[in-house]
Amino acid sequence: MQRRTFLTLGLAGGAGLALTGCGFRLRGLDTPSAPLPELALAGPDSDLARLAERRLTSAGTRVHDGAGLILNLGAPEFHQRRLSVLDSGPRDEEMRLVAPFSVQRAEGAYLLDQQRLEASRGYSVDDGDLLGREERREEARQALLEEAVRQLMERLRGLP
Numbered sequence: 001m002q003r004r005t006f007l008t009l010g011l012a013g014g015a016g017l018a019l020t021g022c023g024f025r026l027r028g029l030d031t032p033s034a035p036l037p038e039l040a041l042a043g044p045d046s047d048l049a050r051l052a053e054r055r056l057t058s059a060g061t062r063v064h065d066g067a068g069l070i071l072n073l074g075a076p077e078f079h080q081r082r083l084s085v086l087d088s089g090p091r092d093e094e095m096r097l098v099a100p101f102s103v104q105r106a107e108g109a110y111l112l113d114q115q116r117l118e119a120s121r122g123y124s125v126d127d128g129d130l131l132g133r134e135e136r137r138e139e140a141r142q143a144l145l146e147e148a149v150r151q152l153m154e155r156l157r158g159l160p
Contacts, residue, residue: 035156074100
């Protein structure tokens with residue numbers, strides 16, 4: 001019995017060391033690193049652009065106009081649609097966010113040409129609760145902005 005336990009633990013430890021040695025790591029366990037050392041942000045002023053700038057700065061990316069790479073971030077579009085069939089009582093709705101972006105060098109060559117950030121979120125609203133309905137919509141809007149910036153950071157990490 002002790003031999004079997006020792007072999008099981010030895011094999012599990014060996015597999016863990018082999019995975020670590022080849023560069024395997026679990027997502028989210030490492031500290032957030034800067035996707036790029038410096039970046040310029042271009043496009044219309046929006047909640048998405050302000051949030052992206054804050055996240056990039058907190059991750060260690062220097063955001064300034066003279067950077068070698070330019071992040072062109074378009075205006076986010078929010079779309080709402082009803083998921084429920086009934087017109088009265090509680091109903092389900094969905095909000096979608098679509099925002100175009102591209103990354104180019106200061107000379108004009110594109111590293112990422114016209115990509116889109118897309119996120120969606122469902123929520124329930126009730127016609128009798130006007131304040132709660134607007135609050136849920138605003139919560140969904142903020143969650144979509146957070147998700148879009150998370151996607152943007154992941155895509156920027158993949159750049160050379």
